[in-house]
Amino acid sequence: MFIELDFESEDPIYLQLTRQIVEGIAKGELLPGDALPSVRSLAADIGINLHTVNKAYQQLKQEGFLQIHRQKGVMVHPDGIPKASETYKATLAKNLRPFIAESICRDLSKEEFYKICNQIYADFARREK
Amino acid sequence: MFIELDFESEDPIYLQLTRQIVEGIAKGELLPGDALPSVRSLAADIGINLHTVNKAYQQLKQEGFLQIHRQKGVMVHPDGIPKASETYKATLAKNLRPFIAESICRDLSKEEFYKICNQIYADFARREK
DNA sequence: CTAGCTGTTATACATTATATATAACAGCTA
DNA sequence: TAGCTGTTATATATAATGTATAACAGCTAG
Numbered sequence: 001m002f003i004e005l006d007f008e009s010e011d012p013i014y015l016q017l018t019r020q021i022v023e024g025i026a027k028g029e030l031l032p033g034d035a036l037p038s039v040r041s042l043a044a045d046i047g048i049n050l051h052t053v054n055k056a057y058q059q060l061k062q063e064g065f066l067q068i069h070r071q072k073g074v075m076v077h078p079d080g081i082p083k084a085s086e087t088y089k090a091t092l093a094k095n096l097r098p099f100i101a102e103s104i105c106r107d108l109s110k111e112e113f114y115k116i117c118n119q120i121y122a123d124f125a126r127r128e129k
Numbered sequence: 130m131f132i133e134l135d136f137e138s139e140d141p142i143y144l145q146l147t148r149q150i151v152e153g154i155a156k157g158e159l160l161p162g163d164a165l166p167s168v169r170s171l172a173a174d175i176g177i178n179l180h181t182v183n184k185a186y187q188q189l190k191q192e193g194f195l196q197i198h199r200q201k202g203v204m205v206h207p208d209g210i211p212k213a214s215e216t217y218k219a220t221l222a223k224n225l226r227p228f229i230a231e232s233i234c235r236d237l238s239k240e241e242f243y244k245i246c247n248q249i250y251a252d253f254a255r256r257e258k
Numbered sequence: 259c260t261a262g263c264t265g266t267t268a269t270a271c272a273t274t275a276t277a278t279a280t281a282a283c284a285g286c287t288a
Numbered sequence: 289t290a291g292c293t294g295t296t297a298t299a300t301a302t303a304a305t306g307t308a309t310a311a312c313a314g315c316t317a318g
Contacts, residue, residue: 012304012305012306013305013306014305014306019226019227019230022227022230022231022234023226023227023230025230025234026229026230026231026233026234038263038264038265039264039265039266040263040264040265048306048307049306049307049308050307051306051307051308052305052306052307054265054266055305055306057265065234068265069264069265070264070265070266070313070314070315071263071264071265071313071314071315071316072264072265072315073263073264073265074264074265081234081235081236082235083235083236083237084232084235084236084237084241088235088237089237089241089245092228092232092237092242092245093245093248093249095228096225096228096245096246096249097152097249098148098151098152099221099224099225100155100246100249100250100253101148101151101152101154101155101253102151102155103213103221104155104250104253105151105154105155105194105210106210106211106212106213106217107210107212107213108212108213108217108218108221110246110250112213112218113246114243114246116218116221116222116225117225117229117239117242117243117246119222120222120225120226120229121229121233121239124229124230124233141275141276141277142276142277143276143277167292167293167294168293168294168295169292169293169294177277177278178277178278178279179278180277180278180279181276181277181278183294183295184276184277186294197294198293198294199284199285199286199293199294199295200284200285200286200287200292200293200294201286201293201294202292202293202294203293203294259318260317260318261316261317261318262315262316262317262318263314263315263316263317264313264314264315264316265312265313265314266311266312266313267310267311267312267313268309268310268311268312269308269309269310269311270307270308270309271306271307271308272305272306272307272308273304273305273306273307274303274304274305274306275302275303275304275305276301276302276303276304277300277301277302277303278299278300278301278302279298279299279300279301280297280298280299281296281297281298282295282296282297282298283294283295283296283297284293284294284295284296285292285293285294286291286292286293287290287291287292287293288289288290288291288292
């Protein structure tokens, strides 16, 4: 797992961290059961505070991505990531809505929008087993 | 234009405002040249501060959605909204990426993802002329 | 048993983002 | 002149973000 943070970004560090971990799982670089660095070592590695790492881990635990044992450490949830629920789909729709609205305003066709999505999907598929 | 704000939401008010205006344009409820309420009247209408409205208007002006005249007031840009540039597409891709990554993790197929997008598109197309 | 590693909790602090409250200004119009 | 624009300035309050220390409980390797 390579973590690359942009400290100039408006996106908070802990959010960038959660996203990169989720990307790692999506790419298959991180598999269920795989261990993640301890909050202290990861924080030291990327030069941030351990609480910032902890916040990211806690959020991913809450969402079912990670399993955390007080002594064993952190791992990608060994049972796999929870499948998309109806609630998740509804939230996803709510989140995607503004992007689609703006695309429509800017005359970006649905096909072009899907083309962009396809490229993203391709980027993840490339590295899946 | 109906503005509905959720004061309990984590999303800041000014962002909810910008999104609803963009949605209004996407739906065709707001057409190029259409006047928008003054910062004061809109603020009074929805019970928020005029600076919050102004922040939303300024951001939409910056992005080319609105035209603002110091005395005439605010309107949807009469020349229409700037078409999707390559920069915009790149930003869009960067923004969509985390959602697609999480969807993949949660075993949501590309087809199901597009189905959700289609429903959103349908929701906008319903009201277009 | 001790040393060292886990995550966790608590406290404190600084900075920034968000939102509100007032006030004033310049320019246009009725 | 009165009243409407957007704009600017100042002040304040609250929450979010990030850092800095410190301490705790529980496990494990030496």
